Amino acid sequence: MDSLSRRGLLTGAGALVAAGTFGVPVATARTLTLPTSKRFKMSATTNEFFRSQPLHDATVMQSFAFDTPNNRLFAAQLKAGSGANSGDLALTQLDFAGNELGYMYLTGFGHAVSIGTEAAGSTTYLWTETDVDTASGRGRQLCRFPWQNGKTLTSASVTKWKPVPGGSVFTPAVDQRFGQLGLRYSLSDGMHINVYSLAAARAGDFSTVLATFKQPALTAGIDFQGWTLYGAYAYFWEGEAYPGAPDETQATSKLWCYDINAGQLVDSFLTLAGKSLTYREPEGMAVYGSTDATARLYFGFASGVTGDRRANLFYRNTLV
Template sequence: MDNISRRGLLTGAGAVLAAGALGVPTASARSLDLPASKRFKMSATTNEFFRSKPLWGPTVMQSFAFDTPNNRLFTGQLRSGTPENSGDLTLSQLNFSGTVLGHMYLNGFGHAVSIGAEASGTTSYIWTETDVDTANGRGRQITRFPWKDGQTLTPASVTKWKPVSGGTVYTPAVDQRFGQLGVRHSLSDGMHINVYSLAAARTGDFSKVLATFKQPALTPGVAFQGWTLYGAYAYFWEGEAYPGEPDETKANSKLWCYDINAGQLVDSFLTLAGKSLTYREAEGMAVYGSTDGTARLYFGFASGVAGDRRANLFYRNTLV
């Protein structure tokens, strides 16, 4: 759950991004255009991927990401037994049936509201926040590192970048289909997203911003739970856990689609996917697919009882 968004980081007027230490140019609240692409239809048929799968820990799934070329799935979680604001995370690797294949520990990284995965040959590289601010449990920079089962990393053991001067609360999203990296970050007036070339970003070059915009206000008072990119569109995911037993009248999990080039929300849908799940808290979203024909927009839920939380994935695959 991204409690940061509840404290007003989604509100405010358009902003001007400051020039960064790495050469990020000054830009308006929305600038430049991305190549035209199709978008996922928010009200399309819901497909279930897997249900009620335990992760390594097990703790609540905060986010997930696919390495599409290598058909790998990774989840980000707060590490069991550590204070929430410590930034200690667990990454799990799952197969597509939801069985855990391995894990990593990331000490002092952040909250894992969003992670990304990128293939380099047969190696999966993971993008996350890092360098936790223990005042809020969020990362102050981003990083990229190779997946290695059983390894423990600290901020001192990875290469770190701060793409936007003055930015905080960083989370990345990888768009493998269109070769883009999205970087969500907080400025004084709220959350913003910059889009970069993935090829440039992996070398630490954030000097060219392909597009930049202020995240639009979503449903007031509902927790922000994840985001991702696909072409010229950004997708947002929000929702609260059921207060008790499954009760679809309490469902408020909503999918949003934002047209980056037009600078406006263009689609949304209140989904009842997984309505029978116990607890049912929206958690994480990501895209799988190397072409439009294989593309799927996934969104996740945590379920189960305290101490035995489970992961659940659903998806849309209709593009318009």
């Protein structure tokens, strides 16, 4: 990101907590244990997907997501020319070589630290934050809407939910493989994550929380740059931008894996992927794949100079 630090949105220890403790509405029975799944190995071989591709606007990519069934990729960024806290976003649809296929604008939504996608037949639905708090530039509610190339949506034009009444700074992650929606949100004691049934969430039902935990502390003083969900594991992405090509002592880009059922961090890796990129700011995480054999954990970087930022994607595909 160019001007807005995410420091201070990330505190706390990684312990499972009972839903309802922080105002989460729980109307039906639930469990804090998710079905067992494999996890991505953080130190596995890095694969390059594409690099130095322009998005619709020339600002820093903030996040991205795949519609796996329809083989579509979408990236989010702040809209060029809008204020840092305006909540105005640009969405770009890309092919898998990183070429632009279309765009949308979202007015008054948020910062897009994370977005999610969901296929409904041949239609792609986007999950994002909305109802921006202009003091922070972050969304206070959650929304879902269909991709409509060339359209501009306002926050008032979409259906909104506030799944956690006392929460704010909402960012979603859609786990298409396991049919889950993850929601990251802020409370007075730090960041938390809830997991819901995707089918229930799309109907506006957030009454059953499948799992909930306080986000663990990662590296002190390093910006949080994205997260995603796959099965029983949450993945976090952090790091700082730097000018020019670094040596290893400058690297801060780190991948983390959190075991939701065990309530602890289980893997991490400091990556030098894309180390020759200019600027190289970690931005966004997402999973592609409908089976373990096809699953890939993607992590992104923004690169380039002010006024000509570019998107870069890399991935891991080793599950253990």
